[in-house]
Amino acid sequence: MSKKRSGIKKTLFLTSMVLPGAIWFFFLRYLPMAGIVLAFKNYKVYPKNPTFWNNLMHSAWTGLKNFEFLFATTDSWIYIRNTICYNVLWIILGLVIAVAFAIMLHELTNKFVAKTYQTLMFFPYFLSWVVASYFLLAFLDPTRGLVDNFLLSKGLEKIDWYNTPKYWPVILTICNLWKNIGYSSILYLAAITGIDTTQYEAAAIDGATKWQQIFYVTIPNLRPMICILLIMNVGKIFNSDFGLFYTVPLNSGSLFSATQVIDTYIYRVLTATNNIGMSTAGGLLQNAVGFVCIMFANKVVKKIDEDSALF
Template sequence: MAAFFRNLLKNKVMLFMVLPGALWFFFFSYMPLVGTIAAFKQYRFSREGFWASLAKSEWVGWDNFKFLFSTNDALLITRNTLLYNIAFIFIGLVLSVAMAVLLSELVNKRLAKVYQTGMFLPYFLSWVIVGYFAFSFLSMDRGMFNQIISWFGGDPIQWYSEAKYWPYILIFVSLWKSIGYNSVVYLASIMGIDKSLYEAAMIDGANKWQQVKNITIPMLSPIIIIMTLLAVGKIFYADFGLFYQVPRDSGPLYAVTNVIDTYVYRGLKTSGEIGMSTAAGLYQSVVGFALVMVSNYVVRKIDKDSALF
């Protein structure tokens, strides 16, 4: 015990630095875990508060989980959630790494910072604002795209009624908003690569592409694997704002915009079933945890040093 307190005093500065993040995780990630009990109860509101209502609610076992799997939409929302996230992970990975490499190769560092700031800015915009941006381009009457189509003699497109265009629109909007943020991680890793490796490659006559292929990408592989593993853990989560705000909750688009999160939200809005919503969140968390463990196990078998843990 004495050794424990000595270690606390020795590392007090570091511990104080970690304290805000630890408190955030405790209050917003660990304390709410108790509320997962609602996934197995028929939760009913009362004036006595959440915990009293939870204690008095009737146990229903796995009935809340049947909501996701007993409807005709179960396969549709699962398919949409998985396919969109797979596209976001792999296309986003390629574009983020490419953008980081391009920024690192710019000779004018002030110009590189301007480009980096411009790419980083969309990440801070809320999906409500992004949804209105998209509407300014896709509006039937005054949208920029329809005006351009009309100038060339074409017929305007009812974007918010034509589902076939929206997989591409959603992927583009998501990548536009996130690539700048994700590229910062890879750019920081590139900045940490020993410059003598590039100097030696230049002496051997390697061009820029050969330097990127044989030095940059191999040196980035550990962080690429870690970021991919973390993304795989959220593969059953969908960005609610992207799939709800950008398509403007248009009914004709549900076939390609309805994902687990929006489906649960609409169900919660119409039925008010807290237990059902909690069951969906628990299902997503458990599946994500299992995917991270399996993916990490596969990576450890291939390359132990590249594994997350």
């Protein structure tokens, strides 16, 4: 009897803890979700009382018409391919490099130097893509760029960077890693710091080398964090960093075959049409794909390691 009561009490307390957040989610996230129906409507003003909700209710249903624009182009395949390939590549590279950096930082003997490195690694996170694009331009500018001047001084042919798509997968990859590694390695580093040091001591006493400790202590302990970040990144497989693909190549048309991704395509369509239904439809499709992928990834992770799964 008393055990049951304490069970109810516990549930009550824990519920009270999540409640403020839950309420916030309700108002700020779930209520606006009513707007998703915009994807299936032709949003028009309801002249008698044009509030948002009235407009929404009285607009005509259009079925899937708002989604058509995503596939009305001969370039659908290109932007889908680009979006997914870049994402897959960057999820893998990002994971490996960020974990490696986190372990390195953790293993350095001089903590002051480690802190300094870490601070510096975070700087790109502060710089917007616009600023980064100017920096890149200083190197790749067709007339005054450092790289082309270097090539010319060596008697080599100069490269028209902003009109030659083949270099851009590499350039974009470097840019993406440059900006995000600092951010994700700090998450891994914090997770490593949380590992119980007695585990290392025990391993050391058992005669494990540093490499063995990394493989048998650090990485297994990082597994929940790796899995969670992986799952969440998989959920964004159909999204892309707009600024990176739009601003960094200076919006150059000749590069579209390498830089057009779903977000830039939608953006370009919407500046042309400014249709709120279409923008909602585009976002909804991205989210739906992400949702399917994330559920799948979660299932896979759950099979391998129950505890590391998202839910």
